[in-house]
Amino acid sequence: MNDRRVVVTGLGTVNPVGGDVESTWRGLLDGVSGIGPITAIDASDLPSQIAGEITDFDVEAFMPRRQARRMDRYGQLFWVAAGEALDDSGIAYEPDDPAAYRAGVVVGSGIGGVATFEEELTTLLEIGPHRLSPFGIPKIIANMAGGQVSIDFNLYGPNTTAVTACAASANAIGDAAAIIARGSADVMVAGGADAAITRFAMGGFAQARALSTRNDDPQGASRPFDAGRDGFVMAEGAAALVLEEREHALMRGANVYAEVIGYGMSADGYHVTLPRPGGGGAARAMQSALDDAGIVAEKVSYLNAHGTSTAANDVTETMAIKTVFGDHAYRVPISSTKSMTGHLLGGAGAIEAVASVLAIRDRVVPPTINLTDPDPECDLDYVPGEARSVDVQYAMSNSFGFGGHNVVLLFRSP
Amino acid sequence: MERTEIESKLTDLLVDELGIEREDIRADAKFEEDLDVDSLGVVELLMALEDNFGVKIPDEEAEQISTVGEAIDLVEKKLNG
Known part of the structure; x- marks a missing residue:
């Protein structure tokens, strides 16, 4: 099966620099910082009060409110990135499409639905177990981003999740490529997401002494390789790639961005x-x-x-x-x-x-x-x-x- | 509470908390078949009823509800005896 080569035919992302691939890429080439003071939560007692927030994310532009409220933000972000990547690749499957059984998903997420976890834990402690949401567990678990995408985009092939923290979505891409290379699928959506600008996550990472506290200079806080660096800056967002077996992509005349070779x-x-x-x-x-x-x-x-x-x-x-x-x-x-x-x-x-x-x-x-x-x-x-x-x-x-x-x-x- | 008041409050709940389209909500609408409320949505609905009407709905009574009208009946019975 080693002659099956894997190429990238679709890209998607939503992140603090841009709401899609092209605006993100322009921002990155222009050196635009997506970091600012935290607005989503009360950060006044947190050591790190800055983050890369997606301040203009309107999930209802992408899915009905009824569905959105059943998903944690991390899952919503991945869903949007996956949708953009599939559109970009020109791949869409109807329910029960035979080809959809050869298409799957690998997602990476470090923490999954941590905001929902906090909300549900608060309900549990303040009110009791009878008021926990029936959607709590499905929103929290780190594999649901992939599960939800398989449901809505009709992807019936291999579907799994990597949870290797900050390496998770690199694992997702590598694992998805390996799934195609060994012949278990022809198309894979691969990527990852987290939405961890929450009091628990921000407080916990700060206690691990991992976060920048350059609160008075948000856009200057993430300064890799600089002598003045003092930790990473939390950000939320997602990205997804459509990976495809090379012959499959060439046969349908797909735009090929690159080949995954290692x-x-x-x-x-x-x-x-x-x-x-x-x-x-x-x-x-x-x-x-x-x-x-x-x-x-x-x-x-x-x-x-x-x-x-x-x-x-x-x-x-x-x-x-x-x-x-x-x-x-x-x-x-x-x-x-x-x-x-x-x-x-x-x-x-x-x-x-x-x-x-x-x-x-x-x-x-x-x-x-x-x-x-x-x-x-x-x-x-x-x-x-x-x-x-x-x-x-x-x-x-x-x-x-x-x-x-x-x-x-x-x-x-x- | 008047039945019409229960009805309008329940309709608002279904729209606001379950995200159901207002025009789909009729007394004879079946939650599962007509309104696409799955088993998780039913649990959510019961919690919303208990929270918003201040009633307690045991599982065995909850199992009897399949339409919007039946939900109104149950709440009315609980509230007004």
Whole structure:
């Protein structure tokens, strides 16, 4: 089955920088920050009071209110991104369409419906179990984004969910590609979402000392590889890709953005939240993706870094890149789009895959914004400030998650 | 509470809390077949009735309700004895 190649034929996203793929891409190339003061919740007693909110998301523009209120925001966001990606690919299935049995979904989500969890827990504690919503569990569980999309878009094939924290949607894309490559499906919607701008999530991540507290400068708070960085900036959002078996795509004349050629994974085996010092785990995942693709590191012409803007990640990721790329580490353009989007958690790997694929399409790489005073230990070319024209033939995207999950994807120009 | 008042309050509940279209709501409309209220929606409806009318509806009584009119009957009986 190894001759089955997997290509990207559709993209979708809704995130703090843009409500769809093209507005997001323009924003990323223009260096637009999607970060602002938190408005959705009372953040006055939280250490981190800034986030990437989607302030203009009108779910009822996409689905009836009756359906929307049965879904948590994370599921709504994924649903919208998946719909855009399917539209973009030109794929739509009627109920019971025979081809729909060869089409599936893999979603990544770090936390699932955490806002609903908070609401329901409050009801439980303040009123009692008899007032819990019958939709509470379906809204909370992290697999429901994929379940709901399969119901509404008639996708009857393989359907599963990755919950590897901030690497979840990179796993979703890699796993979906593997499902197609082994012949279990011809089309897969792959991506992820989180909507964790909630008091519990913001408070919890702050206690884990992961979040930026640069509350007086929201747009400058996510500053990957900069000496002044002080944590990641929470963001909500979703992204989805339509992956398709190459012959299937070519036969129907689909627009092919890129080919998925490599998928690498490793575990740090070290700590629940901190990366292994030296970045050995991340390096093994990057090498594994290169080996899977059968290419050498020198081929990589753009690297979309995990680049969270935490003290630990940006240094260890830089070390990992040097380990794998050698001298080429100093030549390859690297950027962290999290400097603009903030950290979408389970949506991060997917939106960064979208950025990597569009970098291939347009032969341009988005910048790392806010990188004005580079950390001396971060001495690579992170494309500071402005987008750059680069002949991107091969793009790598790194995603690392709490738990020590390291996931790396490789895309090639079609 | 007058029956017409119960009726209009229940209609508002169905529209506001279950998202049902107002024009679809008639006394003989069946929740499952006509209004597309699934088993989870029925639970939600019962909670809404209990909250908004201040009545208690045990499961065995809830199982008897299949139309909008029957829901009004039950609430009216509970409220007015």
